[in-house]
Amino acid sequence: MSYPVFAVTVDLVVLTVREGELCVLLVRRGIEPYKDRWALPGGFVLADEDLADAARRELAEETGLDGPGGHLEQLATYGTPDRDPRGRVVTAAYLALLPDLPVPNAGSDAAAAAWRPITQQGLAFDHDRILADGVERARSKLEYSPLATAFCPPEFTVAALRQVYEAVWGESIDPRNFHRKATSTPGFLLPTGHSTEGEPGRPAKLFRRGDATLLNPPILRRRTGG
Amino acid sequence: MSYPVFAVTVDLVVLTVREGELCVLLVRRGIEPYKDRWALPGGFVLADEDLADAARRELAEETGLDGPGGHLEQLATYGTPDRDPRGRVVTAAYLALLPDLPVPNAGSDAAAAAWRPITQQGLAFDHDRILADGVERARSKLEYSPLATAFCPPEFTVAALRQVYEAVWGESIDPRNFHRKATSTPGFLLPTGHSTEGEPGRPAKLFRRGDATLLNPPILRRRTGG
DNA sequence: GCAATAGTGTCTGTTAGACACTATACC
DNA sequence: GGTATAGTGTCTAACAGACACTATTGC
Known part of the structure; x- marks a missing residue:
C-alpha cells in the first residue's frame, strides 16, 4: 500500500514568569526559511524517537534542563499543507512551564534565544497561532x-x-x-x-x-x- | 537537509448516546495488521489535505454525514515508534460527538462498523488508550x-x-x-x-x-x- | 380519579469575594 | 515608633443540592 510521506517536527511553547510578566522562549532563526525571524524552538523528530522524547530533547537543547519544577505536555498538532515551504511538515506542539531561568542557550540552528513577552507577534511559520493556543491552555489549566x-x-x-x-x-x-x-x-x-x-x-x-x-x-x- | 519520513493518519473517536449508554463507533479491520480486530475508524492523510479535512472526510465516509448537531475537534497525537508494525506512523486523533444515528456504513478497508459501549477493550494499535483519552475529554468538556x-x-x-x-x-x-x-x-x-x-x-x-x-x-x- | 413526567419554590450548607483586623519582620 | 508584608476572622451574596409542591398530559 502506498501513502504520502511527511516530515514530523516538534515545536515548543516554553513559558515562564519574569518580573511579573508571562514570557515565552523564542529563537531567532539562523537558516531559511524565515531566516532572522523569531520562532518557537523545535526541530525534526528522529527516526526512532517518541514525540514526547523529541520534545524533551529539544527543551534540554534550548534551556539546558527540563529541571525540577518544570512541566511538559502535548498541546496540539498542526498540519496545514502549506505551513512549511520546505514541504509537507506536520508539527506536534508541546507546552512547557518552567521557573525563571538565568539565560537560555542558542541551539544549533538558532542564532539567538531570548525570553519575550507573550504579546510578541510576527513569528515564523504558524507559530503566532501555536503560541496563542499554548497561552490559552496555560491560562485554563491553572484553574484546575x-x-x-x-x-x-x-x-x-x-x-x-x-x-x-x-x-x-x-x-x-x-x-x-x-x-x-x-x-x-x-x-x-x-x-x-x-x-x-x-x-x-x-x-x-x-x-x-x-x-x-x-x-x-x-x-x-x-x-x-x- | 535530510530528515526521517513518516506516514500520517487520522483516527476518530466518534461518540454518541444510545439508550442511555455512551457508545463509540468501531470498525472491524478487514486487512492486516490487526485483521478482524475492532479499531477506531481512520485512515491516511492525503498528500495535499489538512488534518481537520482528513478527519471530516473519514467521518463522512464512516457515518454518511458530519450532520447538524455534531461536533469535531482535535484530541491528541500519538507517535510512539512501534505503534504501527507497517512503519513509522504518527496519528492525529479527533473527537466527534454525534446524535444517535441509524446504522453506520462499512468503510472501504473495514469489514463492518458498529456502535459499541465505551467499555470495549482490546482494540487494534494503541486505540484503547486513544479511546480512553477521548472519553475523558468528552466528560470534562461537558462541564464548561x-x-x-x-x-x-x-x-x-x-x-x-x-x-x-x-x-x-x-x-x-x-x-x-x-x-x-x-x-x-x-x-x-x-x-x-x-x-x-x-x-x-x-x-x-x-x-x-x-x-x-x-x-x-x-x-x-x-x-x-x- | 391515577400515573407519569414537567417545571417551580424553598430551605440549608458551602463558597467566593470584600475587607477589618492581627502578627511579625526591618527600619 | 512607622512601614511593609503575612496571615486570620467575619460578613454577605451567590450557588449547589435536597426535596416539597404544583402543572399538565394520557389512561
Missing part, C-alpha cells in the same frame, strides 16, 4: 491543576504563587483570599517549616508543591462570559 | 461547554439533555435541579415554542442549542477528588 507551581522554584511563598496567577491571567487577585484558598486546597501546597529571611515585612512561610494532580476546589479566575 | 447538545437532535427536551449528561458521566442527576440550572444558564438553550406530543406525562418544551461557546456558570459533575 496545580501547574502554577511549575513556574516556581522548588520552595516558594504563597505570594510568589499568587504573582504567577496574576501574571498568567493578567488580573490582580486579593492576597488574603488567595492565601486562604491556596493553603486550604488539599494536596496543593506542602509546608516546609522554612520561612523567608531578609525581605521587608513579616517573613513568609515556604511551601513545596503537593501531590495533588487536580485541584478541588479549583482556583477560579474571574469569568469573562461566553 | 455546551457540547452536550452535540449528542442531541436539533430540537430536544431538557430531560433528553440531562440523559446525555447522565450517560457520559455515568451518574444520576436530580431532574429538578438540572432543569433550573440548564434553563437559567445564559446562551445554553433557546426555546423553540414547540412541545413534545404523545409522550406519557406532561408535555415538555423543546429547545435548540444557544450560541454560547462557554457555559457560565458551568454544569458541574460531582468531584471525585484528586
Whole structure:
C-alpha cells in the first residue's frame, strides 16, 4: 500500500514568569526559511524517537534542563499543507512551564534565544497561532491543576504563587483570599517549616508543591462570559 | 537537509448516546495488521489535505454525514515508534460527538462498523488508550461547554439533555435541579415554542442549542477528588 | 380519579469575594 | 515608633443540592 510521506517536527511553547510578566522562549532563526525571524524552538523528530522524547530533547537543547519544577505536555498538532515551504511538515506542539531561568542557550540552528513577552507577534511559520493556543491552555489549566507551581522554584511563598496567577491571567487577585484558598486546597501546597529571611515585612512561610494532580476546589479566575 | 519520513493518519473517536449508554463507533479491520480486530475508524492523510479535512472526510465516509448537531475537534497525537508494525506512523486523533444515528456504513478497508459501549477493550494499535483519552475529554468538556447538545437532535427536551449528561458521566442527576440550572444558564438553550406530543406525562418544551461557546456558570459533575 | 413526567419554590450548607483586623519582620 | 508584608476572622451574596409542591398530559 502506498501513502504520502511527511516530515514530523516538534515545536515548543516554553513559558515562564519574569518580573511579573508571562514570557515565552523564542529563537531567532539562523537558516531559511524565515531566516532572522523569531520562532518557537523545535526541530525534526528522529527516526526512532517518541514525540514526547523529541520534545524533551529539544527543551534540554534550548534551556539546558527540563529541571525540577518544570512541566511538559502535548498541546496540539498542526498540519496545514502549506505551513512549511520546505514541504509537507506536520508539527506536534508541546507546552512547557518552567521557573525563571538565568539565560537560555542558542541551539544549533538558532542564532539567538531570548525570553519575550507573550504579546510578541510576527513569528515564523504558524507559530503566532501555536503560541496563542499554548497561552490559552496555560491560562485554563491553572484553574484546575496545580501547574502554577511549575513556574516556581522548588520552595516558594504563597505570594510568589499568587504573582504567577496574576501574571498568567493578567488580573490582580486579593492576597488574603488567595492565601486562604491556596493553603486550604488539599494536596496543593506542602509546608516546609522554612520561612523567608531578609525581605521587608513579616517573613513568609515556604511551601513545596503537593501531590495533588487536580485541584478541588479549583482556583477560579474571574469569568469573562461566553 | 535530510530528515526521517513518516506516514500520517487520522483516527476518530466518534461518540454518541444510545439508550442511555455512551457508545463509540468501531470498525472491524478487514486487512492486516490487526485483521478482524475492532479499531477506531481512520485512515491516511492525503498528500495535499489538512488534518481537520482528513478527519471530516473519514467521518463522512464512516457515518454518511458530519450532520447538524455534531461536533469535531482535535484530541491528541500519538507517535510512539512501534505503534504501527507497517512503519513509522504518527496519528492525529479527533473527537466527534454525534446524535444517535441509524446504522453506520462499512468503510472501504473495514469489514463492518458498529456502535459499541465505551467499555470495549482490546482494540487494534494503541486505540484503547486513544479511546480512553477521548472519553475523558468528552466528560470534562461537558462541564464548561455546551457540547452536550452535540449528542442531541436539533430540537430536544431538557430531560433528553440531562440523559446525555447522565450517560457520559455515568451518574444520576436530580431532574429538578438540572432543569433550573440548564434553563437559567445564559446562551445554553433557546426555546423553540414547540412541545413534545404523545409522550406519557406532561408535555415538555423543546429547545435548540444557544450560541454560547462557554457555559457560565458551568454544569458541574460531582468531584471525585484528586 | 391515577400515573407519569414537567417545571417551580424553598430551605440549608458551602463558597467566593470584600475587607477589618492581627502578627511579625526591618527600619 | 512607622512601614511593609503575612496571615486570620467575619460578613454577605451567590450557588449547589435536597426535596416539597404544583402543572399538565394520557389512561
